[in-house]
Amino acid sequence: MIASAALVIFSRNPVHSVLWLILAFFNAAGLMVLVGAEFxxxxxxxxxxxxxxxxxxxxVMMLDIDFAELRAGFMNNLPLGLLLAIILICELVLGLGALRAGSVQLGVDIANATPDTVPNIEAMGQLLYSKYLFLFEAAGLILVVSMVGAIVLTNRRRGGTRPQRISDQVKRRPEEATRNESPEVGKGVSL
Amino acid sequence: MTETFISWGMDADWAFFAASIAGILLITLPLLLAVAMIIYADRKIMGAINLRRGPNVVGPFGLLQSFADGLKVFLQETIIPSAANKGLFLLAPIITFTVALAAWAVIPFNSGAVLADINVGLLYVLAISSLGVYGVVISGWASNSKYPFYSAMRAAAQMISYEVSIGFILVCVVLWAGTFNLNGIIEAQRGHGFGIVNAYILNPLLFPMWVLFFISSLAETARAPFDLTEAESELVAGYQTEYSSMSFALFWLGEYANILLMCMLNAILFFGGWLPPIDWEPLYLVPGWIWLFAKTFVFFFMFSWIWATVPRYRYDQLMRLGWKVFLPMSLLFIIITSGYLMLTRYGV
Structure with missing residues (x-):
């Protein structure tokens, strides 16, 4: 997983990067199966x-990315990137230290709240819809707000468009759409 | 099956390993044979509807036609376009084929006859079928050619759109069955219709969902009338344009394995899977897999029938159908179904 995550950054072709990212997701899912969280x-x-x-x-496939331009921006962003990297490394070290110190007790121990015989879909459902109901619904609300926001931002009505009217198209019958004509020689058909 | 291998004198780990391999072979080999025969059946049905004979030269009644075709593509040269992205170009058919086979791991062929009897069986099928789009998208991009690329774009949008409504339809079924396990879903259908019919189809809340599911499964497998990804009048052969010989054959096999899977899902989710259609004792004497295969073939016949009958959709109509018709309808039915079940089964 780490290898594929590293290749996301290092591969030269952005499409390859996305494919490596997919592999990383997939490996994460595999890890979840191994710890028993199949849902x-x-x-x-x-x-x-x-x-x-x-x-x-x-x-990414539809973007036409200029590689030289990407390289040019590399040095400008380097200090910021290094800063972020240092912060992340510090957090990792702190996290490892906390792991050594033993697990933190946050109220009830969630992992042992349900017996092993209950499938973990049920266990999660019980928790989400009872104890964390408010948080769950708040998350849903936030997603709806962001979705509506995105639609409002991008949906600009232009004048002069001619959208398909499906109901009109379905209503049309052969009798009104076609007619038989037998034009005389040398004369056309009026539309 | 593990016990059999243990009784042959293997230790438990090796027996499990051998049993898994044997199970995989037991599913995959008949599946490939079934795919070959279903391609033949498809051409025969299409021929009969068009008042033609269909394949009738190779073998008795043309039965060996698919094998002859297989042999032919096997002997052809694999052509890789010089501008193609070679690795991905070869990877794409492999992905399509592997993914098409992987979903069969959780399909129950009889009571207990399933390779991986996992709790999240239906979610697994959904997850695997959502991977199927990668084969198409990668092949379209890696071919480095216009028509395959258009086709890949169409396929990606189409599959994502219809997966959403398929997901919601499956939620309705899961709500009735109370489990994601496919065997559990089949067991829940025993005597569901008037206490005698082993199917969900007579349930007035699930029948509309089956209609939506059937149409969505046509769109998901890119069968006619939704075969816009390979609309030959506009896109040559779609994402397969640049492929030849075995790499093309893998697409072909994967596509038909997916169609077979979708037909089987129709049978399992709404028509009682390996249960006989009517809950009557003598019918249980017939082995469950025969019922399952018979039901599957009925759905496959409907797929071919539609292929030969219905003209192709326009792309904007396809998108409209997915997002503006199926999605709201399936959402509405989730609310109705869960409300009904809450009032009747679980209490408010």
């Missing part, structure tokens, strides 16, 4: 690999 693994594949990454690929 999350399937959702990861359906949502990220099946939908999000396809759209990524879609966009």
């Amino acid at each position: 999350i693994a399937m959702l990861l594949v359906i949502v990220y690999v099946g939908a999000v990454a396809v759209l990524f690929l879609f966009v």
Whole structure:
């Protein structure tokens, strides 16, 4: 997974990068299966690999990316990138330290809240729709707001477009759409 | 099957490994044979509807036609366009074919006769079928040619659109069955219709969902009337334009394996899978897989029938149907179904 994630950055072709990203998602799903969270693994594949990454690929394939231009910007962004990298490394070190210190008890231990015999879809459903109902609905609301926002931002009405009117098209019958004519020699047919 | 191998004197790990391999072969080899025969059936049905004979030269009644075609493409030269992205160009058919076979792991052929009896079986099928689009998209891009690229764009948009409504339709079925496990879904259909018919189809809340599912499965497998990805009058052969010999054959086989899978899903989710159609004791004497295959073939016949009958859709109509008709309808039915079940089965 780390190898494919690294190749996302290092491959020269952006389409290859996206494909490596998909492989990374896929490996993450595999890891989820190994720790026994098969529901999350399937959702990861359906949502990220099946939908999000396809759209990524879609966009990247259609972009005409100039590689030289990308390289030129590299030195300008280097200080910022290094700063971010240092912050992330510090966080990783801190995180490893916290892991050594032992797990943090956040109220009830969620992992052991349900017995192993309950399939983890049910276990997650029980938690999401009872204890975390408010958070769950808030997440849904945020997604709806962002979706509506995106549609409002991009949906500009232009004048003079001629959209398809499907109901009119379906209503049309052969009698009104066609007619038989027998034009005389040398004369055309009026439309 | 693991127990059999243990009784032959293997230790548990090796027995599990051998049993998995044997199970995979037991599914894959008959599946490939079935794909060959279903291609033959497709051409015969199409021929009969067009008042032609269909394939009738190779073997008795032309039965060996698909094998002759297979042999032919096997002996051809694989041509890779010089401007193509070679690795991805060869990877694409492999992805299509592998993904088409992978989904069969969770299909139950009889009570307990399933390779991987996992709790999230239906989600697995959905996940795998959502991967199918990559084969098409990658082939379209890697061919480095205009028509395959258009086709790949169309395929990506089409498959994502219809997957959304398929997902919602499956939620309705799962709500009735109370499980994602495919065997569990089939068991839940026992005597569902008036206490005697083993199917969900007579349920007035699920029948419209089946109609939507059937049409969506046509769109998902890019069959006529939704075969815009390979509309030959505008796109030559779509994403397969640059492919030849075995790399083309892999697309072909994968496509038909997917069609067969979708037919089988129709049978499993709405028509009781391996259960006989009527909950009557003598019918259980017939093995379950025969019922499943019979139901699957009925759906395949409907696929071919539609192929020979219905003209191709326009692309904007396809998108409109997916997003403006199927999606709201399936959402509405989820609300109705879950409301009904909450009132009757679970209590408010």
